[in-house]
Amino acid sequence: MRKIAVLTSGGDSPGMNVAIRAVVREGIRLGCEVFGVYGGYEGLIEGRIKRLSERDVGGIIHRGGTMLQTSRSERFRTEEGRARAVRQLQASGIESVVVIGGNGSFEGAKKLEAEGVATVCIPGTIDNDMPGTEMTLGFDTAVNTVVEAADRIRDTSFSHDRIGLIEVMGRNSGSIALWAGVACGAEYVIVPEIEFRIEDLIRKLQASIRDGKRHSIILSAEGVGSGADIASRIKAMAGYDVRTTVLGHLQRGGSPTAADRVLGSRWGVEAVHLLTRGERGRLLGIVSNKIVAHRYDDPIRQENHNDVSLATILQNLSI
Amino acid sequence: MRKIAVLTSGGDSPGMNVAIRAVVREGIRLGCEVFGVYGGYEGLIEGRIKRLSERDVGGIIHRGGTMLQTSRSERFRTEEGRARAVRQLQASGIESVVVIGGNGSFEGAKKLEAEGVATVCIPGTIDNDMPGTEMTLGFDTAVNTVVEAADRIRDTSFSHDRIGLIEVMGRNSGSIALWAGVACGAEYVIVPEIEFRIEDLIRKLQASIRDGKRHSIILSAEGVGSGADIASRIKAMAGYDVRTTVLGHLQRGGSPTAADRVLGSRWGVEAVHLLTRGERGRLLGIVSNKIVAHRYDDPIRQENHNDVSLATILQNLSI
Amino acid sequence: MRKIAVLTSGGDSPGMNVAIRAVVREGIRLGCEVFGVYGGYEGLIEGRIKRLSERDVGGIIHRGGTMLQTSRSERFRTEEGRARAVRQLQASGIESVVVIGGNGSFEGAKKLEAEGVATVCIPGTIDNDMPGTEMTLGFDTAVNTVVEAADRIRDTSFSHDRIGLIEVMGRNSGSIALWAGVACGAEYVIVPEIEFRIEDLIRKLQASIRDGKRHSIILSAEGVGSGADIASRIKAMAGYDVRTTVLGHLQRGGSPTAADRVLGSRWGVEAVHLLTRGERGRLLGIVSNKIVAHRYDDPIRQENHNDVSLATILQNLSI
Amino acid sequence: MRKIAVLTSGGDSPGMNVAIRAVVREGIRLGCEVFGVYGGYEGLIEGRIKRLSERDVGGIIHRGGTMLQTSRSERFRTEEGRARAVRQLQASGIESVVVIGGNGSFEGAKKLEAEGVATVCIPGTIDNDMPGTEMTLGFDTAVNTVVEAADRIRDTSFSHDRIGLIEVMGRNSGSIALWAGVACGAEYVIVPEIEFRIEDLIRKLQASIRDGKRHSIILSAEGVGSGADIASRIKAMAGYDVRTTVLGHLQRGGSPTAADRVLGSRWGVEAVHLLTRGERGRLLGIVSNKIVAHRYDDPIRQENHNDVSLATILQNLSI
The missing domain is CATH 3.40.50.460 (Phosphofructokinase domain)
Known part of the structure; x- marks a missing residue:
């Protein structure tokens, strides 16, 4: 049986709880054990890891923030910090981690992947500034x-x-x-x-x-x-x-909008599917209304093209 | 100078006002006269047509419903009714009409086009059941x-x-x-x-x-x-x-969501651009996050593919 | 040390959680042990009683419904049912109960009081139809x-x-x-x-x-x-x-409004103060913007006088 | 036939539109002509006065702000400014004014009354800091x-x-x-x-x-x-x-809450009743859940007693 952990990192964004719920429930449904890491990469280093049941993620779909809490970790930028994080995962027998967060968290996921941990990254940030996706989780809210x-x-x-x-x-x-x-x-x-x-x-x-x-x-x-x-x-x-x-x-x-709840659910499910199929080192995105999974080492382009054209619309329609 | 009319038809949906505002303001900006038809196709038959200024569509972006009101018209299904509608447009010197509505309204737009009136149709319905678009206006709200x-x-x-x-x-x-x-x-x-x-x-x-x-x-x-x-x-x-x-x-x-307001603004602007470029008989849509314009006589496929796969996600994530 | 229980009964109303939080925290602050009864009078009969800490009522102030759940109990209408309820309280050493609910729950509280249990009743119903108060908890929401x-x-x-x-x-x-x-x-x-x-x-x-x-x-x-x-x-x-x-x-x-949250907090605090002072058999209310406590056996009048005069205002202002 | 004007002054507050609607409709119902003054006391000085029909105040009950706009007027603090304001009213044959605003606006109303204009003042401010009332219009929102x-x-x-x-x-x-x-x-x-x-x-x-x-x-x-x-x-x-x-x-x-909409409606109706009965120089309030009308020259006490006791509740219930 596969052991998967999920963590949220960096600034929180509405919809993180939805993605956590999806990872936990889809993971368990497919026969995995799923663990929550509390407090982001910092919590990982400290071994704040707890097994989660389907019930543990009940009643969170409509809540803002992240039940797993988050942090910005200086220690995880050091080799020593990361080594300790990896040891914590090994001690629990966890081989794969779903990371939910923005660009900084994505960098962290790449480093974890480089250390041999299987990772998938879900773009969770309100800023809509991540490559490979037209929309990030929390932006719509x-x-x-x-x-x-x-x-x-x-x-x-x-x-x-x-x-x-x-x-x-x-x-x-x-x-x-x-x-x-x-x-x-x-x-x-x-x-x-x-x-x-x-x-x-x-x-x-x-x-x-x-x-x-x-x-x-x-x-x-x-x-x-x-x-x-x-x-x-x-x-x-x-x-x-x-x-x-x-x-x-x-x-x-704030409570995530419907669009963020649907997106978070789809990404959470997809992250588990990838990991259970052995596909790792993937950044999720939504492009042309389809869920996509970019390899970390592929060149990943910015996809939120429409933005600047909106400036023209705004200019022309306001009087 | 070109004269464009805009009407809303069928069941109303949140965001119709946004699209009206965009048609009026972009139309005027490009040198057109823009007219509002009150009460949908029924109002068109009765000649309830009024010229609109940029100010007339101020303060409506956040309001549900449609300031032009709407109806389901039996008379417009008859040849006589349509002939009278066309005469009303001719009497005002209007050559083109932006129709905002659902599938019934789209049928009406096709018939108006067949009578020689230049039309563009904006998919405005909460039901998300129109061909050629992943999303209809009002659905997100x-x-x-x-x-x-x-x-x-x-x-x-x-x-x-x-x-x-x-x-x-x-x-x-x-x-x-x-x-x-x-x-x-x-x-x-x-x-x-x-x-x-x-x-x-x-x-x-x-x-x-x-x-x-x-x-x-x-x-x-x-x-x-x-x-x-x-x-x-x-x-x-x-x-x-x-x-x-x-x-x-x-x-x-209800007040339209941000996504519906952005979509309605983009479609309203695009409708005017098409008509001023002489491109007519077009159903607007959003596919792969891009605004598209289908010819009425092209085969237009259903694009809201994701829906049924959502049923599986729902089933698997609820316990 | 005094032992107080709190239960919610009848139809739930927004703000019940606020009152529960206030009873628990104010009770503990004043040196009491506070217990939650789960599932209303029915739960009381079944002995579904759990001691609550200050933390147990954290994060509920903004949530609709009642964390203690509620029910309409047929058994509690019988002497046997009530006798069993009283035995459950005695078994836990609980001498007093705060009942949050509507008119039916108030009847229950009177019966409990008659059996020798000290009770205070908080008017919790959206219907605003209870005597002795201008406003019930949940009505504003x-x-x-x-x-x-x-x-x-x-x-x-x-x-x-x-x-x-x-x-x-x-x-x-x-x-x-x-x-x-x-x-x-x-x-x-x-x-x-x-x-x-x-x-x-x-x-x-x-x-x-x-x-x-x-x-x-x-x-x-x-x-x-x-x-x-x-x-x-x-x-x-x-x-x-x-x-x-x-x-x-x-x-x-739905999340309770500010007014319901303030009212629920004030009533919850007052209920504890009454019980710790030995004042029992009281129905709380708000009259002339002051918290009042009516004796169960006093004649308690209806206080929501304004209602019918609102009908005239409505009639005159709508056109 | 009596002529009544209504104006909003000082900082705007949600519910002002509700009170305006009530003054206009109740006034017309009782046979008065009702006028709106645009832009507060400053607008009064400039004679920005327009007769309002029942329809003119349709569709505003749920809208924040004030359709009459507001201002803080330096000129109205001068004798000359006030004299000009009074002349503007006389020119339109208006004998009475409903002023909706905070403490500054109340001072203005007193001065207008001293100049011989019949006035009633509705406490409209979000600050809840006016004498003679437990609640001001906009505070709940x-x-x-x-x-x-x-x-x-x-x-x-x-x-x-x-x-x-x-x-x-x-x-x-x-x-x-x-x-x-x-x-x-x-x-x-x-x-x-x-x-x-x-x-x-x-x-x-x-x-x-x-x-x-x-x-x-x-x-x-x-x-x-x-x-x-x-x-x-x-x-x-x-x-x-x-x-x-x-x-x-x-x-x-923001859209006013139900409580502010009810309060604004009741006060607007009451203001008209007072003026048509010849009772003038009155500050409205709500005390003990009843609408009250204080004479300007009576000593008017502060009625929002509860506030400071809330600090204790807050302190005790948060942990």
Whole structure:
């Protein structure tokens, strides 16, 4: 009988619990023993490993966060740390691990694979910035969370003829800002992928105001700089009063959307199928609406092509 | 200058307003005059046509339903009715129409095209049962609405160790039931695509109960028969107390999700682009995450392949 | 050291978990041992009693339903059943019980008190039909759930110029229908407290239609009869197409609102304070925004006076 | 026939639209002409006054913000500004004004009354800091918005064993923080009404951690100082990593809860009844669950007594 472990690593994202549930239940159904590693790679090093039953993952499908908790582990970046992690797995007789997380966690999975542990990686991050997939687990939920917040802020921006600036997550990726921007009808979006000239933004705001529309919503990705700073610059240059909201970790929590729950279930099942068939060292993705499994050593391209074209749509549809 | 009209027809779906907004604003941006037809094909016959400005579609992106209202028109099925509809368009100098609706509306668009009016059809229905697209406009919102309802019903089913049956929409298509079923961790789903044997359902319930789990959620698509009837049969055959909820038109309303808002915006923009380029008689779709435009006379295949495979996932992951 | 048990009984309501958490934590803080009875009075008879720690009630404040589960117990109506229940308590050394539930549960608490067990009863029901309190635990959440559903149904009713009828809970009490009706701007509400003449309803609908408003929302409390029947009668008498939604147990679930969470916390704390002070046989309530404790044998009046006056407001504000 | 105007002033709050709808419809029903003043006192000075029909306030009951928009007017603080405002009313033949807003707006209403205009003031603010009422319009919605945000942040705080600090609105009043704190099970709350010693907070966090609970939620009212500063001080003194979220204007928007919709409807109706009966210079409130009308020159006490006692409950129930 095969022993499979599952761990979540890096920033948590809504839908991780769904994937854990799928790995555990599909694993057990196919005759495996399934173990949960608590606290990500750090927990692996410390041997926080517990066998899970089908019941242990009951009642979690609709909950945000990860029941296994997560961490960012400095020790796992060291050879010694990784050696210890591998020994912990060996001590429990575990040969394979499903890693759920973002780019950092994927790097960790590759290293674990290099140490001889069979791994499959599920792209779990709200940032939608991983290669080989059009969508990451948690992205759809995060975008909906931002849109809901923007809908509320628009109410009060309209009441006061005021500009609302919302700083959203995204260090290198403007995906959340772009999708949420189109979805909430934002007047402007500031993202790492597109050069930002504050003059353009101010020109757009001035045009709106000339046109009789005095309230606007601006979305800015954190990677471009602090929302509060951008607000001050607008104030200094054009005299407009801009109210800033920093959504922060709000975007990471919340009950996953249906799309994230379906995606997490499909990926969790697929991860187990791959491992039980002996296919390892695979990064999962969804491309052209099909589940795909990339080899770690293949060149894996970025697949979230649509994003920048959304900027044009947003620009053209907001007035 | 080109004159474009937009109408919504058949059952309404969340996201129709988003598509209307996109057609109007992109149309005007490209130098067209855009007209709204009120009340679907029936309104077209009656000449309920009004020119729309960019402002007229402000503040609707987040609202369910359709600002243009909709109808099911008997008269439009007659030659006389259609002739009158065409005359109404000619009287306003309108040469092209964007139709947003389901399969019935698509049939109407084909007939309008046959009468010489340039048309593009946007698949707007919660049922996800149209050819040529992996997703219809409103489907994602409807699934999330069902999942939210199911999450609530699970609370009380657990409290009472009871079986909750939720009847959802879907005459010929089990898409809503299947997606929502996986997403809410339903124990069983009854859909038109899969032969239903009540003995299998009862066996599954009995196995759960033997296993110590006494509450369950069953989703059934309306096309398979009334939820209340199925509940009675379960009661008669196995003695279990089943509480039925009929979500009904609840599933049609509500603020559209981010995914539906982005999809509706992209399709609305594309419809205008096609018509201004002289490409007509096109059914829009999203396939492999790309916007596609099928010719009405091409064979258009069903693209929502994943659905039935979801039934297996659901079956295997619920215990 | 005092031993207190807590049980939930009858139909579950959102906020029961909050009250359980408050009883357990406040009890332990004051030096008591606190026990959970699983499965209501039936569970009490069967001795399903477990000691609870502060941690056991962690992570439940936001969850619908009741972690202790509930039941309607026939056996507890018999002397023998009750005698057995009392023996179970004695066997664990428990002298006092906090009962959370509706009118039936309150009757049970009185009987338990008569058998010599110290009891306090917390009014937990969505129906808002208990004496001695302006508000019951779960009512605010249920009303918000209905309003959210009605907001969605209004979207689609408007799109189709159609009448939507929503059947809501309330056997003898129209509280949910009246509050939700005012809050969603319903055009008509049918409740047990007010004589219903279908002619009045039809006259109102006709007036609206003459006035150019062709969509309406009707709320009807289940106690007045089946929503589907009322819809058929409207159809038969006036020819209007009415779509019916039966919200059913949907109204019982869902994360409790802030108001229900605050109320449940206050009542849970108060119940423990009373029992530790030796004050027993008390039904809690909230009157004039103050927590009150009625003696079981005092005459306890109905306090939800406002309800019927809401009907006038609803009538006057809808057009 | 009487002419009544309605205006919203100061910060907007969810439920203002409900009150506007009630004033307009009840006013017209009783034979008055009702006018909307756009843009608060500033708009009044500028004569932005428009007659409203019953239809003009249709479809707004569920929308956040205020359709009449609002402002903070410097000019209205001057005698000249007020004189001009009064002339604008006289020019339209309007003798009475319903003012919906917070303490600043109430001051304005008193001044208008002193100038001979009949006024009634509806307490519309999310802050719950007005005299003569247990609850202000918008407070219930704002608290629920904060609780929803806190529920999401708890998900991710748990996943990371981290402390989440949420800065909420409230310059002089901790009502939002206290109610939301009890409702979300916050571990600590920092409010203007209670002296804050950071040592106490750190002691509480240390006790939790010793006890094995490593994630916590802290709510702080903006009046006590910036959330980011408090987070830095915790980091400096105890080394804990605290993530801050600033909810900002998010708290002002959103569809009003059922309770706010009922309250706004009742107050709007009452305001019209008072004015048509010739009772003027009245501040509305809800005390002991009854609508009350205080004379401006009476001493009006603060009625939100419960707040501080909530701090004790919060402290005792969180572990």
